[in-house]
Amino acid sequence: MHSIYISQSFNPYFNLAFEEYLVGRRRPHEQILYLWQNQNTVVIGRNQNPWKECNLEELNRLGGQLVRRLSGGGAVYHDLGNLNFTFISPDGVDQIHRNMEVILQAxxxxxxxxxxxxxxxxxAEGFKISGNAYFLEEDTLCHHGTLLLDVDFEKLSRVLTVSPKKLQSKGIDSVKSRVKNLKEFNNKISLDSLQQDLIQTFTSKAEVWQINQISEEEIQADLPEILELxxxxxxxxxxxxxxxxFNVELSEHFPWGEVTLYLTILDGIIEKVTVATDSLNLEVPTLICQQxxxxxxxxxxxxxxxxxLFK
Incomplete structure (x- = not known):
């Protein structure tokens, strides 16, 4: 018996939480297709550095959100012009290719x-229209990806382009690929039609038990573990x-002088700082370190x- 879930929420934290919940509770031999969308969100890979992958100041200015997923791979931008899909299934040698066939046929x-x-x-025609990533949880494969239907590429380039900060990191860089929207290949394609075609191709390969429309409020009320996730x-x-x-070098001018900070960041916490400044106040480096x-x-x-600090 197999299942399809369609999220009615655009909340990235809920959508990834529900995905993880499905992975942990898949029945033996069950195949799951989960369709979802996030609004104005940067999703980074499990081992990535958000300060390197994302222009966080611009993302905050635009009222966007950032979230880390469980799978590896690069950073992606989600808006309502993007459709996300997740296949949750038993792990198998050809499972990823079988999943891909569902997408290609749709x-x-x-x-x-x-x-x-x-x-x-x-x-499609050499342009990237979908990025995919994977992770294993015991004997369950989670394969998720994007379908670029009508994404705002101008906003994408603003939030995924980091201002030069001489930033050096041991994290994984996103590869900037040539991308195109599906609308550029077929201007009649819509979110609803794409969802229905994915469901059609998925159901042609598996017996579907039920199609479930998922409400964030109802799910959280019924399943408190979803709220925890x-x-x-x-x-x-x-x-x-x-x-x-990672290490970062930052410079700024203040009324009391120019300052350059050389920082080492571990787990998001400033663990080491070296200060260079032309301030006449000899206590500035010590005070900055303490701060x-x-x-x-x-x-x-x-x-x-x-x-x-020095007003």
Whole structure:
């Protein structure tokens, strides 16, 4: 018996929490298709550094959200022009390729000829239209990906392009690929039609027990463990504090002088700081170290702290 779930929520923390819940509770031999969307969200891979992958200041200015997923791979931008899919199934040698066939056939129904490229991408005419990532939980494979239907690429480029900060990291970089929207290949394609075509191709390969429309409020009321998972995804410790160690050099001008900070960040916390400054106050380096060491790294609040330190 197999299942389809369609999330009615655009909350990335809930959607990833529900995905993890499904992975942990898959019945033997069950295949699951889960369709979902996030609004104005950057999703980073399990081992990535959000400060390197995302322009956090711009994302915050746009009212966006950042979340870390369980799978590896690169950072992606989600808006309501993007459809996310998740296949949850028993692990098998050809399972990923079988999942890909569902996607390729659904695209074919819309007159779009596409191919699976390498481990992660689906291409149409050489352009990336889908990125994929995977993780295993015991004997369960979770394969999730994006379908770029009508994504705002201008906003994508703004939030996934980090300002130059001479940032060096042991994390994994996102590969900037050539991308295109499905609308550019077929301007009649819609979210509803794409969802229905995915369901059609999935159900042609498996007996479906039930199609479930998922309400965030109802699910959280019925399943408190979903709320616990959601709270973890929403936490600073998960999305920021799980970052690999990195170094960053930051400079700023204040009325009392120019300052350059050389910081080492571990688990999102400033663990080491070296200060260079032309300030006439010889106590500035010591005072800055006392102010910023062992605090969460946030560039905006960091400068606000230092700006008020010597008023």
């Amino acid at each position: 695209l074919s129904l819309n007159g779009i000829s596409a191919d699976f490229s390498g481990k992660n991408d689906i291409l 959601k709270n973890r995804y929403e936490s600073w410790g998960w999305s920021y504090g799980s970052s690999p160690e 910023v060491l062992h605090r969460r790294f946030n560039q905006e609040s960091l400068w606000n702290q230092l700006g008020s």
